[in-house]
Amino acid sequence: MDLTDFIRGMPKSENHVHLEGTLEAEMKFALAKRNGMDLPFADVAAMKASYVYHDLPSFLAIYYDGMKVLQKEPDFYDLTYAYLAKAASQNVIYTEMFFDPQEHLKRGVAMADVIGGITRARHDAEQALGIRSQLILCFVRDLSAESAMEALDAALPFKADLVGVGLDSDEAGNPPEKFREHFAKARAHGLKVTAHCDVDQIDTLQNLRTVLTDLSLDRIDHGGNIVQSPELVAIAKERGIYFTVCPTFSGTLRRTEEVPVDIVRAMLDAGLNVTISSDDPAYMGSEYMDDVLIRAVERSALTREDLITIARNGFESAWLPEADKAAMVARLDAYVNAA
Template sequence: MVEVSNFIRTMPKAELHVHLEGTLEGDLLLVMAERNKIDLPFDDADGIRRMQNETKTGLTNNLVNFLRCLDICREAMRTAQDYYDTAMAFVRKSAGENVVYLEVTFDVQQAIRQGVALSECIEALSRARREAKRDHGIDVQLIACFQRDHPVENAMETLMALDPHREEIVGIGLDNYETPGFPELFAPVMSAARDRGYRLTSHCDVNQPDSLTHIRECVDLLGVERIDHGLNTAQDAALVEKIVSQRIALTGCPTFHVSMTSAPSDRVEMIKTLFHAGALISLNTDDPAQFGSGYLSHTLAACQAAAGFGDDEMIRFMRNAFESAWIDDRTRSEYLTGLDRFRAASAA
């Protein structure tokens, strides 16, 4: 693991792209599996890590392999208590490294499929939000993600079922396996979500078939204001210009599930290109427990080391995160002022 500087550790931080299910650490997973009577294909946390590493072979199948492994882990989450415990474990980790703002994604259809009542799941996560603020001073907002490899009709039904909980959810996203032509298919769902006042994002994973087309269509057909990953934008100058001029935010994740000691170089090169072109790009962990990549400080440190960024550039990435956050302008300005003060104090 890369060493984390004091500057990065103490910088006030925001994270916008992190999956609740991907923060589930081995020790909690084992507790959960036991109380839910789930058979896992491993006996201890080392076994989990071994399996994660075994499935991380080759580049093209990485997303599929990674999701397969993630599926085994997240399927152990069967009760609202499991969602609460996972959220609070992540909040405590985040508090330990001065994260002040979090937007956390959860797979709402998966929770329902696994027998968790929607209202109980949302109540558990809302309780975690309140306790994060009360006990750790962290503002947490929730993004409900629909899974692209499940029927679009189910996404629409789930969107409707979320209506009574509208105030607890800030945004709607799309994630899981990147299916061909998904933007057009999900356009009616995202349009209905927009009508309900949700903010919109979608994954466009790195180096997938039709990455560039998907990114363009997510902006033009779905009207998203943010793309999760979206790094392949860097390969197309016209798309870079579009993303920059329309201020579409990109939530980059430099440390992926290849080898977690450093950030894979192609991602770093794409992040550099987008950053220097003036894109609103931030740095995020995605699935920190699954990737074994460490949490936000480690991700920032790994990217800084791999890209040769200085501290001023890390501040700019963090400004981008606060600029992309789904908060009101006054709150945004308070966060940015806090970041400026931190920079001034660390330079003194």
């Protein structure tokens, strides 16, 4: 079996995907029509042609503008079910999904509609498609700390539908310690904690140090610059930290490197616990899990053994009971032994 076929058949997890980042252009038009909204594009092709970005801020401008069509509970249901159906079709059997409630709350959308639509789709997809999922509330770090706390407070009545909190959006001037109280409150309510440490940002290594040694987060999203610090690599390995790496958008270190460094390859070679995810596939060429892994085989010189390690890391890093994780790893092992 060649590696492409091996990837397509392999049971997988995805632990770094933004639900709003799976909002395909076709669905934007459908939701806009349902909600009586006009979009400034003639058709799907014109909308997709507008997805031009060169850095994180330019990407985020497109990303946040696109989610305005999400207005009501059925919109969040349709968005979530469409992603889960796509993921299940690629043998993703478990996923942990981010969502950005602050962006919806500030447009007057109720938290009950946001979480309610997502949760209803999660349950329906598990019953119909066999894909298990959990939900992570992300704080939008370039909005105010007060706004993030308001979102957390609004979500806590629905904490049974959440597994953790995260931290995303523009890292510049918004270090993780800005959300110290939010993380502590989430933990007090039994939620796990992660944070984006985006690639080649200002103070990235300091932010990595903060989440590793000060805030002691449970997981790190992206985090590729850690390979530039042997000290931080050692700390991450000692703590057994898992990294959710998204090579489609954050695949290389460039800002301080004479020759670009492939992040996945460098992190694997450093002995770090790497997982791979799609991030925001609707804005990144509609490349979902299979596509990302297939491209990574060539880009990062991945072997069959690397792919197995990455898949196993995905299950072992999941915020699930140990017995559930072991069952998923056993399913992976059975596939590997039979392939």
